[in-house]
Amino acid sequence: MKFIIDDASIEKIKEIYDTFAVDGVTTNPSILAKNGKQPFETLREIREFIGPEAELHVQVVAADAEGMVEEAHRIQKELGMNTYVKIPTTKEGLKAMKDLKKEGANVTATAIYTQMQAFLAGKAGADYAAPYVNRIDNLGANGVRAAKDIHDIFKKNGLKTEVLAASFKNSQQVLELCQYGVGASTISPDVIEGLIKNDTVTMAVNAFTKDFEGLCGAGMTMKDCM
Numbered sequence: 399m400k401f402i403i404d405d406a407s408i409e410k411i412k413e414i415y416d417t418f419a420v421d422g423v424t425t426n427p428s429i430l431a432k433n434g435k436q437p438f439e440t441l442r443e444i445r446e447f448i449g450p451e452a453e454l455h456v457q458v459v460a461a462d463a464e465g466m467v468e469e470a471h472r473i474q475k476e477l478g479m480n481t482y483v484k485i486p487t488t489k490e491g492l493k494a495m496k497d498l499k500k501e502g503a504n505v506t507a508t509a510i511y512t513q514m515q516a517f518l519a520g521k522a523g524a525d526y527a528a529p530y531v532n533r534i535d536n537l538g539a540n541g542v543r544a545a546k547d548i549h550d551i552f553k554k555n556g557l558k559t560e561v562l563a564a565s566f567k568n569s570q571q572v573l574e575l576c577q578y579g580v581g582a583s584t585i586s587p588d589v590i591e592g593l594i595k596n597d598t599v600t601m602a603v604n605a606f607t608k609d610f611e612g613l614c615g616a617g618m619t620m621k622d623c624m
């Protein structure tokens with residue numbers, strides 16, 4: 399499963415990259431708005447930091463297919479042809495996906511709440527389909543189950559599209575999809591930090607340090623106590 403950051407703050411992205419093995423960054427208009435700066439200024443800064451090969455996913459805002467395709471061209475021009483253009487999976491979005499795939503663009507079908515949306519995006523040739531796990535949970539359905547179903551639908555129908563699960567609120571949701579082997583998950587920095595936060599582990603490591611200091615003296619490490 400690819401491990402992607404769902405955020406646009408360059409400081410947070412750098413912090414996460416420093417510790418974790420990351421495959422790229424996803425954004426959406428709300429994430430860019432939260433960041434506050436001019437969208438392409440932010441996105442160029444992210445592209446420069448993650449490098450030309452890493453995955454960067456950027457969403458269009460137009461509601462009609464023609465406008466979506468035009469925005470996709472601007473995104474590719476500013477951020478490189480390998481940038482994934484996120485297209486909302488509406489009727490117009492499906493049309494834009496088909497047109498963009500004919501041009502050889504990288505397409506991520508987004509705003510997916512149902513298995514049928516994902517299937518149709520797969521048929522339109524999308525590279526990724528992004529089900530919103532937690533938002534689906536909030537509707538009283540099961541977001542993790544939906545993402546697993548979508549993964550199965552792609553495999554059983556011979557579609558090359560991969561799941562790019564999004565909208566996580568806890569580690570368990572991420573873990574279940576990792577165990578299932580979905581293609582990718584995009585996760586916000588606070589949820590990423592939570593994946594490794596565990597007081598029991600901290601206590602165990604502190605106990606090892608305390609025992610070692612009992613043997614060699616306070617503040618001593620292995621290299622000081624040979």
Ligand SMILES: O=C[C@H](O)COP(=O)(O)O
Pocket residue numbers: 404425426508530532533564565566584
């Ligand atoms: O692009 C979609 C987002 O990943 C959705 O996440 P959210 O539900 O936390 O806003």
